[in-house]
Amino acid sequence: MSKVYFASSRTKKWSYDDSMPGKLERLLKEIGMMNYFSPDEWVAVKTHFGSEGAHRIVRPVFLRKVVDALKRIGARPFVTDTVRIKGLDYLEVANQNGINHLSVGSPVVLADGLYGNDNLMVKAGEILGEIAIASVIYDVPAMVVCSHVKGHINSGYAGAIKNLAMGGVSGYHRTYGWKCGRGSMHTIGEGELVWDAEKCELCYQCRDVCPLDAIQFKDDELVWEDNVCWRCGRCERVCQSESLTLPGDSERFIRSLAEAARAVISTFEPNKIIYINFMAEIQPECDCMPAADVPVIQDIGILISEDIVSIEQASIDMLLGSLPLPGSLANDRDIKDGEDIIMKLHNKPYILQIEEAERLGLGLRKYELIEIK
Ligand code: SF4
Numbered sequence: 001m002s003k004v005y006f007a008s009s010r011t012k013k014w015s016y017d018d019s020m021p022g023k024l025e026r027l028l029k030e031i032g033m034m035n036y037f038s039p040d041e042w043v044a045v046k047t048h049f050g051s052e053g054a055h056r057i058v059r060p061v062f063l064r065k066v067v068d069a070l071k072r073i074g075a076r077p078f079v080t081d082t083v084r085i086k087g088l089d090y091l092e093v094a095n096q097n098g099i100n101h102l103s104v105g106s107p108v109v110l111a112d113g114l115y116g117n118d119n120l121m122v123k124a125g126e127i128l129g130e131i132a133i134a135s136v137i138y139d140v141p142a143m144v145v146c147s148h149v150k151g152h153i154n155s156g157y158a159g160a161i162k163n164l165a166m167g168g169v170s171g172y173h174r175t176y177g178w179k180c181g182r183g184s185m186h187t188i189g190e191g192e193l194v195w196d197a198e199k200c201e202l203c204y205q206c207r208d209v210c211p212l213d214a215i216q217f218k219d220d221e222l223v224w225e226d227n228v229c230w231r232c233g234r235c236e237r238v239c240q241s242e243s244l245t246l247p248g249d250s251e252r253f254i255r256s257l258a259e260a261a262r263a264v265i266s267t268f269e270p271n272k273i274i275y276i277n278f279m280a281e282i283q284p285e286c287d288c289m290p291a292a293d294v295p296v297i298q299d300i301g302i303l304i305s306e307d308i309v310s311i312e313q314a315s316i317d318m319l320l321g322s323l324p325l326p327g328s329l330a331n332d333r334d335i336k337d338g339e340d341i342i343m344k345l346h347n348k349p350y351i352l353q354i355e356e357a358e359r360l361g362l363g364l365r366k367y368e369l370i371e372i373k
């Protein structure tokens with residue numbers, strides 16, 4: 001059984017110690033940074049920079065607290081994420097969302113280079129075979145994984161496993177293309193994007209959201225550039241009329257997240273990664289979407305653990321024990337108190353990612369919750 005330290009979002013005293021940044025500092029002391037990281041060691045602080053329009057990410061103030069805690073023990077932190085849109089644009093998104101050297105107190109770097117193709121092939125497992133891990137994450141000896149807990153249209157739940165699986169893997173490999181990148185989780189077979197002209201409302205959102213300009217419209221006909229597309233699935237996700245289909249298999253996708261996470265973790269020595277799950281602004285969708293809806297659950301708090309399976313299980317247990325918020329998508333879907341809000345929002349077998357991660361030996365679902373007051 002692994003320990004999961006927790007601090008609630010509720011603030012009952014008007015003191016810094018009772019604030020969320022103050023509680024994060026106390027959580028970092030509780031777990032003991034010296035137990036994992038050494039003086040002069042380079043440490044990646046892995047987060048998700050978000051999207052232009054999706055602002056509900058892990059806030060820079062929290063990244064700053066992690067960076068400061070690492071600096072206090074003499075380690076050399078930097079904040080990082082893999083390229084999702086064109087690299088220079090993605091750094092600008094990070095900056096717009098408040099993540100820059102000045103705000104977080106350390107360099108902010110792209111983990112797989114400006115072109116998102118700086119990566120190394122690593123054995124993953126029976127679903128994915130080999131997968132392209134971002135070179136910075138492959139090379140760095142230690143990491144703090146800062147994940148924003150939320151829903152996700154394809155995986156139902158998104159936390160630390162998804163942050164590592166999608167966020168530690170590149171979209172593209174120089175030799176093997178999308179087939180050894182994130183797209184190998186999103187789609188199956190040749191990943192042929194199918195367009196249904198009858199259903200299409202010509203809103204052009206798919207074209208506008210594509211990070212690679214792989215979709216154009218000519219005479220009201222969609223033209224898709226197969227050899228340019230990374231199979232990121234953004235076009236399919238934003239299409240409100242279900243005119244676009246990227247072939248997929250939900251169960252395979254969710255299980256493959258655990259496999260990809262294991263591949264990322266396999267590039268570290270034991271005891272060199274800790275996980276922080278931020279359960280705040282819990283919106284129904286991924287932070288890579290072009291907008292963020294209002295939260296479906298009230299802020300819960302921050303969890304920290306050395307065990308990725310325990311922290312994910314504890315986060316899910318807390319989500320399931322929370323009330324759906326009025327005025328949110330949970331309300332639109334008529335989700336009642338006590339119902340499985342994650343399943344009701346996206347109808348995906350989300351728990352498979354945790355079960356698979358445990359089966360692959362990444363950690364234990366049984367945990368001891370230690371709350372700091
Ligand atoms: S899956 Fe869609 S959005 Fe993603 S790269 Fe391909 S065409 Fe563009």
Ligand code: SF4
Pocket residue numbers: 195199200201202203204205206207238239240241242243244
């Ligand atoms: S997002 Fe969907 S409806 Fe809009 S143009 Fe693209 S395929 Fe058509």
